[in-house]
Amino acid sequence: MASVAVTHEGRASFRRRLPLVPLAAWAALLVLAPNVLMLVYSLWRTREGVLYRVFTFDNYIAAVTNDVTLAILGRTVAIAVGAALLATAVAYPMAWFVVRRLSKHRLLAVLLVVVPLWISYLVRVYAWKIILGDNGIINSTLIELGLRDEPLSFMLYSKFAVFLTLTYVSIPFAFVASYAALERVPASLLEASADAGASPARAFRTVVWPLSRQGAAIGFALALLLCIGDYLTPAMVGGLEGTMFGSLIVNQFGLTNNWPLGAAMSIVLLLLTGALLALVARFTRTEGTLD
Amino acid sequence: MEEASLSPSRPGTPGREGDTPLEPPTVVRFDDVSKVYNGATTKAVDGVSLDIRAGEFFSILGPSGSGKTSCLRMIAGFEQPSSGRILLDGVDVQGIPPYRRDVNTVFQNYALFPHMSIEANVSYPLRMHRVAKHEIDERVSETLALVEMEELRKRFPHQLSGGQRQRAALARALVGRPKVLLLDEPLGALDLQLRQQMQLALKQLQRDVGITFVYVTHDQGEALSMSDRMAVMSTGHIEQVGTPREVYFHPNTPFVAGFIGKANLGRGTVVLESGATVGHWGGISFPMAADTPLGPCAFSLRHESVSLSDGAGDIAVRGTVEEVVFLGDSSEVMVAVDGVTLVAKAPAHIGFALSNGQAITVSFKASEVVRIDG
Ligand SMILES: Nc1ncnc2c1ncn2[C@@H]1O[C@H](COP(=O)(O)OP(=O)(O)OP(=O)(O)O)[C@@H](O)[C@H]1O
Ligand SMILES: [Mg+2]
Numbered sequence: 001m002a003s004v005a006v007t008h009e010g011r012a013s014f015r016r017r018l019p020l021v022p023l024a025a026w027a028a029l030l031v032l033a034p035n036v037l038m039l040v041y042s043l044w045r046t047r048e049g050v051l052y053r054v055f056t057f058d059n060y061i062a063a064v065t066n067d068v069t070l071a072i073l074g075r076t077v078a079i080a081v082g083a084a085l086l087a088t089a090v091a092y093p094m095a096w097f098v099v100r101r102l103s104k105h106r107l108l109a110v111l112l113v114v115v116p117l118w119i120s121y122l123v124r125v126y127a128w129k130i131i132l133g134d135n136g137i138i139n140s141t142l143i144e145l146g147l148r149d150e151p152l153s154f155m156l157y158s159k160f161a162v163f164l165t166l167t168y169v170s171i172p173f174a175f176v177a178s179y180a181a182l183e184r185v186p187a188s189l190l191e192a193s194a195d196a197g198a199s200p201a202r203a204f205r206t207v208v209w210p211l212s213r214q215g216a217a218i219g220f221a222l223a224l225l226l227c228i229g230d231y232l233t234p235a236m237v238g239g240l241e242g243t244m245f246g247s248l249i250v251n252q253f254g255l256t257n258n259w260p261l262g263a264a265m266s267i268v269l270l271l272l273t274g275a276l277l278a279l280v281a282r283f284t285r286t287e288g289t290l291d
Numbered sequence: 292m293e294e295a296s297l298s299p300s301r302p303g304t305p306g307r308e309g310d311t312p313l314e315p316p317t318v319v320r321f322d323d324v325s326k327v328y329n330g331a332t333t334k335a336v337d338g339v340s341l342d343i344r345a346g347e348f349f350s351i352l353g354p355s356g357s358g359k360t361s362c363l364r365m366i367a368g369f370e371q372p373s374s375g376r377i378l379l380d381g382v383d384v385q386g387i388p389p390y391r392r393d394v395n396t397v398f399q400n401y402a403l404f405p406h407m408s409i410e411a412n413v414s415y416p417l418r419m420h421r422v423a424k425h426e427i428d429e430r431v432s433e434t435l436a437l438v439e440m441e442e443l444r445k446r447f448p449h450q451l452s453g454g455q456r457q458r459a460a461l462a463r464a465l466v467g468r469p470k471v472l473l474l475d476e477p478l479g480a481l482d483l484q485l486r487q488q489m490q491l492a493l494k495q496l497q498r499d500v501g502i503t504f505v506y507v508t509h510d511q512g513e514a515l516s517m518s519d520r521m522a523v524m525s526t527g528h529i530e531q532v533g534t535p536r537e538v539y540f541h542p543n544t545p546f547v548a549g550f551i552g553k554a555n556l557g558r559g560t561v562v563l564e565s566g567a568t569v570g571h572w573g574g575i576s577f578p579m580a581a582d583t584p585l586g587p588c589a590f591s592l593r594h595e596s597v598s599l600s601d602g603a604g605d606i607a608v609r610g611t612v613e614e615v616v617f618l619g620d621s622s623e624v625m626v627a628v629d630g631v632t633l634v635a636k637a638p639a640h641i642g643f644a645l646s647n648g649q650a651i652t653v654s655f656k657a658s659e660v661v662r663i664d665g
Contacts (some may be wrong), residue, residue, distance in 0.1 A: 080456035191369055192402035194389040203390075206415070210406050235379065288406040288447045 005189050034168070035270070042263035059264035069248060069265070076228060076245035077272065079163050084223035086089050087170035088178070092216050095178035096208070100186075113175045121169065124235050128165045132156040132237065157239025166227045173217035174227065181215020210286045217284035221277050228273055245269055317381070318470055318503050319343040319366060325527075326361050335361045337527035338375070343471075343505060348497050350506045350514040353524030354550070359507040362401075362524075363473050366505065368392050388404045394471040395464040399479055401456045403448040409435075409459045410444040415433060416452035416467040427658060434466040437496065454485045461496075464574075471503045478513070490517055500589035511551050514540060545663055555592045555633050561585050561652050570660060574629025577657040589663040596659040597635035599624060604654035612649045614635075615642045626653050 045052040063069060091113075096130040098109045116124055123196055131137050139151035153159060183242050193203035231246035238244065245265070252262025320343070326336035326595060336358040337597055343349045351359045364370040370387035370607045376383050384392060395416070403412050413434060417427045435441045438458040448456055464472055477493075478486045494517045497504045509512050514521050515535040523530045523538060523546075530550075532545040542548035548556055558571035561583050568579045601607040610628035622642025623636045635653055645651070 186402070188398055188400060188402040189404060191367075191389070192396070192398060192404070192463075193415075193419075194369075195367060195396045197390050197419040197467070198415075199390055202419060206419075207404060229649075286406045288404075288449065 079228035083166035088174040091174035092178040160241040161237040170223035173222040177219030181212040213284040315345040317342045320378040322376040347519040350518040350521040352514040357524040395469040396473040401460040478613040553594045573631035591661045594636040601652040604656045606656040
């Protein structure tokens with residue numbers, strides 16, 4: 001029986017992978033094709049809105065040498081990384097609390113955090129407009145209380161508003177990823193750690209964090225992907241100051257009608273995001289597995 | 292002794308005062324400890340009082356759910372007693388968190404850190420106690436040698452077999468040289484052969500390192516063969532504490548007699564007949580020691596104490612074979628004698644030669660009948 005299994009292993013493993021073929025094709029079609037198309041476009045020339053199928057790097061040069069574009073790219077990365085970090089920093093301890101402290105109401109707590117995802121993205125962003133606006137909840141309360149005479153204007157239509165809103169919409173993603181990772185850390189390992197003389201803080205640093213940081217990283221990555229390409233939030237609460245790279249890209253495909261430049265900018269953003277994620281993955285790797 | 296235990300926070304070893312000078316000091320003391328878990332209606336541990344002495348191999352034996360793990364977890368500090376006190380080295384440990392207690396645990400599922408090599412797992416307790424680097428290296432090597440795991444030190448837990456993980460967990464618990472080592476069915480997950488091998492190794496190790504072992508098991512063979520002393524638990528309370536010999540040959544309660552080994556149990560009386568103390572068990576009569584309390588009681592007689600020949604004991608009685616149960620290396624022969632059914636353990640070939648309803652003489656030594664209260 002055993003020897004039969006060995007001789008047929010090659011074919012068996014192929015047969016096991018056979019169902020993956022349509023899956024791979026599907027993924028290729030869905031993920032690869034648009035990107036290849038984008039790459040092709042980014043290498044074509046355009047002049048006054050007319051597309052020439054001539055190979056050129058001009059679009060890339062234009063994308064990374066324009067001072068305004070670069071400044072916005074820098075701001076975009078700063079806001080996206082900041083929002084993703086803050087969301088993870090809020091969500092991870094929240095997930096830890098739910099995993100360790102709640103037993104009966106655990107599912108309810110998870111649902112409460114995730115439930116905003118059922119509401120349209122637009123509505124969630126709009127809610128922040130209501131909170132931060134000149135006649136919004138915060139400003140009217142401040143004025144009502146006599147703490148201020150006129151509304152705080154930095155709150156809406158600013159980088160700050162974009163940052164806050166993106167952080168908010170990212171939290172459920174960061175939470176779910178952190179929760180999934182933390183829930184897998186067995187309580188017995190925490191006991192073993194305490195048994196060996198580790199204070200709760202050291203047990204966290206030496207056991208909980210190494211075994212769950214990959215989950216936190218996945219949460220961060222999801223949040224980053226969500227934030228870095230977003231153009232809806234900047235459009236609704238960002239104002240001029242809160243313009244992000246995504247808004248610029250959308251413009252190239254819309255108003256400005258320069259698809260090759262838009263494609264080149266997209267690729268630049270894609271590569272940058274990839275690099276950021278690789279960096280995160282590099283620093284959150286953990287050897288050994290939880291089984 | 293009573294006096295001493297009333298001053299909980301006094302340093303020193305109050306447990307020593309009442310003991311004879313030859314007895315080692317008490318390292319773990321249970322003082323009327325009970326435990327009721329949140330939401331539970333019954334006591335998981337019920338009024339346990341216990342002294343565990345320095346350097347002994349102490350087993351807690353009991354059926355599933357009898358509260359063994361709960362006792363161990365209260366020593367380690369993972370659970371708090373609902374009432375009563377636990378003293379480690381004479382100090383009440385109420386409120387002291389696990390990481391400040393000088394005890395280490397070998398967990399039933401080993402609980403090795405999956406993201407650390409065996410070496411890192413074993414050095415972990417030393418690192419947590421901020422031991423100097425060179426000393427860590429030395430002691431880790433020493434401890435790994437003790438459990439014969441030096442070659443595997445670079446491996447990760449998932450790359451080890453069950454027995455190897457068990458030894459790694461043992462090394463991690465031993466490396467800090469705790470006063471007390473707590474072991475919760477550490478051999479439970481191993482197959483029979485490895486189990487027996489590890490039993491010997493563990494006992495040897497305990498002698499070598501001289502650390503007090505508190506060993507939880509539901510395997511009576513393990514408890515009897517390894518322990519210096521043992522406690523038998525049932526439904527949260529302690530039935531008997533004693534050496535394996537005492538517990539085996541002189542069970543204090545019907546539960547112990549029935550749980551440890553196999554014994555004939557029955558009710559009878561002890562009476563004074565013309566100056567001699569005599570036990571009556573059904574229609575069987577036998578002499579008892581002069582200081583045996585009189586009145587109704589229970590009797591216990593081990594299966595192996597009942598012989599199928601009439602010359603082996605001083606009491607011989609006639610009966611008929613009711614049933615023979617073949618057990619492989621031996622057989623159990625049930626013999627009806629005067630209102631009592633005695634089970635005898637006999638070599639398999641003797642069992643085969645018997646048939647139901649056959650008349651037979653059985654014998655036993657009167658001195659092997661144990662009188663039990665209740
Ligand atoms: N965390 C808990 N919450 C509620 N009840 C518990 C808890 N842990 C144990 N119990 C109960 O306490 C009793 C004793 O449990 P314990 O684990 O001490 O038994 P044990 O002797 O170790 O049994 P086993 O041999 O099966 O491991 C059992 O009835 C069990 O159901
Ligand atoms: Mg148990």
